[in-house]
Amino acid sequence: MAFDLVIKNGLVILPGGEQVVDVAVKDGKIAQIGLDIEAEAAKVVDAKGLIVSPGMIDAHVHISEPGGSIRDHWEGYDTGTRAAAKGGVTSFIEMPLNQIPATVDKESIEKKFAAGDDKLSVDVYSYGGLVPFNLNGGIQELDDNGVVAYKAFVATAGDRSIEGDFMNVDDYSLYEGMRQIAKTGKILSVHAENGPITDKLGQLAQERGEKSLAAYVDSRPVFTEIEPIQKIILFAKETGCRVHIVHVANAEAIDLIHQASSEGVDITCETCTHYLYFYKEELDDIGPVVKCSPPIREKSRLEGMWDRVFDGKVMFVTSDHSPCTPDLKDTDDAFEAWGGISGIQNNVDLLFDEAVQKRGMSLTQFADIIASNVADRFDLAGKGRIEVGYDADFVLIKKDAPYTVKKEELEYRNKISPYIGREIGAQVAGTILRGNEIYNMENGVSDLKIGQFYK
Known part of the structure; x- marks a missing residue:
């Protein structure tokens, strides 16, 4: 042959x-x-x-095209997928925000596909959004148009002044959305932070004149990640919806998720490269370019996160590539800066260095956390392994x-x-x-x- x-x-x-x-x-x-x-x-x-190695399948990537004339200068398909290629990422799953309109129904996903036509250096799978305004048919339309999973925020999300932007769910929308998604058999991935508490703590910090990244981290304490995960687990038991918690930034939340999984709940989680590398005490020296949500936590917590990756409690590691324009990071007020990190080009190399070379991770586990486990969790046929066929x-x-x-x-x-x-x-x-x-x-x-x- x-x-x-x-x-x-x-x-x-x-x-x-x-x-x-x-x-x-x-x-x-x-x-x-x-x-x-x-x-x-x-x-x-x-x-x-x-x-x-199998090419990385990055399960958490934001592309902002179409930009709706508002985010036209954010990351597009051409540059975003070129960065993926240079970083060893052969496929990624694209989040349903920050494009305008957000991907929440048949019309918006078709606009997304059209925006990326003939611009892709790598393969792209799609998330659909769960928002309060797509419970009357939008979820089914997204299923019919090939999304591999759904995404919801319980943290505050979106800009209400922008028509078509994403929006976080209230408790009813989360419950009803999970009921509908359960019927598709697909996964609901959730950004799990308690919005009302983190919003208020952030407001109070600003009123005190706080501007540092350290203060921003303190305004989003660990329990504000754990509390909504408890609710999601309860809703998953009630609705039968398969769930996944994105970008978990603390060991306690990972342990909670692992415990629920061991009790029969269909739940998994991911963390991100930046939660395994950066730490709170250095953030203000780096600046707002490293701001994200949930926040990067204390250095004392780093090895606890790594322990849980090695133990298999974290199913895979992602970039949460969430770029913006430079002006949105150019501020001395961490609370006002855009929350998102550009990282897709430095996932494979950094993870290999930190996991395999510095901590002795096996090559097979490395391939699992960047590729095989992602393909398995999201049923990406023919992807994620070096195997005939x-x-x-x-x-x-x-x-x-x-x-x-x-x-x-x-x-x-x-x-x-x-x-x-x-x-x-x-x-x-x-x-x-x-x-x-x-x-x-x-x-x-x-x-x-x-x-x-x-x-």
């Missing part, structure tokens, strides 16, 4: 463990895995000295190869990131999507736009 691509000599992360083997690709699929594949190939990639999606990782993140090397539309100036001890050497090389260190990001929306 003649293959389209053969990757030779790499240390390949297979479901059963890593091996130095060759991987052959035909028609975008993995066709053969074995030693010394000698068949004719249109292209051969020599991966000697490199780790060959699966999509030929790979990231090639150069280990023990430190470099410093530079602003000019970011592919984002707005080149702001808290990782700028940080040394990372591994590099993404190449990214391959369905057998096509979309990034390598020598040539940069390919201009191929072969990514597709899965509908």
Whole structure:
């Protein structure tokens, strides 16, 4: 058989463990895995000295296109998916905000698909929103149009002055939405922070003249994450809805979720790279570029988070890539700054360095937390594993190869990131999507736009 691509000599992360083997690709699929594949190939990639991993599936990404003439200069599909390719992300699941209109029904998801047409460097799956105003048919329309999951905020979300922007749910909307989503069999992912309490604590801090990021963190204490998760667990038991808690930032919440899962509730959680790397005591030295919600917590909590990743209580790690324009970060008042981190380009390299190189995580677990577990949880057929018949999606990782993140090397539309100036001890050497090389260190990001929306 003649293959389209053969990757030779790499240390390949297979479901059963890593091996130095060759991987052959035909028609975008993995066709053969074995030693010394000698068949004719249109292209051969020599991966000697490199780790060959399943490409990352980033389960939490915000693209702001269409921008509704308000967010037109935020992250778009072209730049966002180019950054994904450079960062070793071959697929991502796009959140139903911050585009305008938010993705809450048939009309809005069709506008989203049109906005990204012919702009995708990587594959994109879609979240649909659960909001108080789409309970009369919108949830079913989204199911009919291919969303892989739904997203709701119990924290305050959206701008009520912007027509079509996202909106957080009240208790009834959450309950009724979960009843409807349960009938689809899909997952509801929830941003779990107590909005009324964090809003009031933030207001009081501002009235006292507080402006620091440390004060912002203090206005969103750990219990404000835990309390809504307790409610979500109760609602899940009542409705039978499968649930997932996004960007969990503290160990106590992870333990609560794990306990509920062990008792039969269909619930999982993720954390983000920035919760495993940054810490509260350094935030004000970095500035508002590192502001996010839930907030990054104390240094003393970091290893507790890592322990729970290693223990399997955290199903996967995401970027929560949530960019904005620079002016929204250019303030000395942390409470007024936009809350979101640009991170999709530095997930694979940073996680490999911190998890595998510094803490000894196995390569198979690394592949699980960046790819396999995401595919399993969201039923992404043919994705997330290096196995015959699966999509030929790979990231090639150069280990023990430190470099410093530079602003000019970011592919984002707005080149702001808290990782700028940080040394990372591994590099993404190449990214391959369905057998096509979309990034390598020598040539940069390919201009191929072969990514597709899965509908």
